[in-house]
Amino acid sequence: MLVPVDAARCGIVVSLAYATALNLSGRPIYRNPLCLLHREAAARLERAAELAGAIGLRFKIFDAYRPPEAQWRLWEACPDPDFVADPRRGSPHSRGVAVDLTLIDRSGEELPMGTGFDATVEQSHHGRTDLPADAQRNRLTLLGIMTAAGWDHYSKEWWHYQLFDARRYPLIADGALAPPLM
Numbered sequence: 411m412l413v414p415v416d417a418a419r420c421g422i423v424v425s426l427a428y429a430t431a432l433n434l435s436g437r438p439i440y441r442n443p444l445c446l447l448h449r450e451a452a453a454r455l456e457r458a459a460e461l462a463g464a465i466g467l468r469f470k471i472f473d474a475y476r477p478p479e480a481q482w483r484l485w486e487a488c489p490d491p492d493f494v495a496d497p498r499r500g501s502p503h504s505r506g507v508a509v510d511l512t513l514i515d516r517s518g519e520e521l522p523m524g525t526g527f528d529a530t531v532e533q534s535h536h537g538r539t540d541l542p543a544d545a546q547r548n549r550l551t552l553l554g555i556m557t558a559a560g561w562d563h564y565s566k567e568w569w570h571y572q573l574f575d576a577r578r579y580p581l582i583a584d585g586a587l588a589p590p591l592m
């Protein structure tokens with residue numbers, strides 16, 4: 411069951427990259443650009459937002475639920491399994507149990523993370539020591555917050571977090587979100 415992310419209540423900024431042309435594919439890939447998550451993932455995101463808020467930080471979400479149809483468009487633009495899940499296996503995003511995000515300060519400025527969101531380079535991997543100290547610190551802060559809230563991380567993308575055992579959740583097609591035709 412997907413639910414909208416309660417961004418206003420949690421102090422989260424939603425900026426869905428795949429609803430615009432500013433992403434790996436160079437074009438919008440969403441038919442329904444909504445910030446949705448599985449109910450369990452939404453609850454864990456709210457907990458993470460509480461933890462971030464306690465230290466004066468907030469989240470900016472780049473992606474949450476990603477329909478399998480959109481996953482195919484992203485794969486066609488970047489068929490690199492290190493950075494884009496093969497749609498034949500399904501993505502945690504397409505199950506509503508993954509979120510791509512960064513930390514922002516009280517004024518809404520993104521904290522430096524060493525690379526941008528969706529940078530398909532080795533410097534995007536967790537645990538890099540060849541980045542400025544502030545970027546390493548910010549990544550570790552994000553990792554600590556998300557881990558404390560019950561999220562698992564993907565080692566090759568500092569911005570990607572998912573529920574543990576993500577494959578136990580079913581894929582949810584984009585058409586399932588559309589209202590029935592009369």
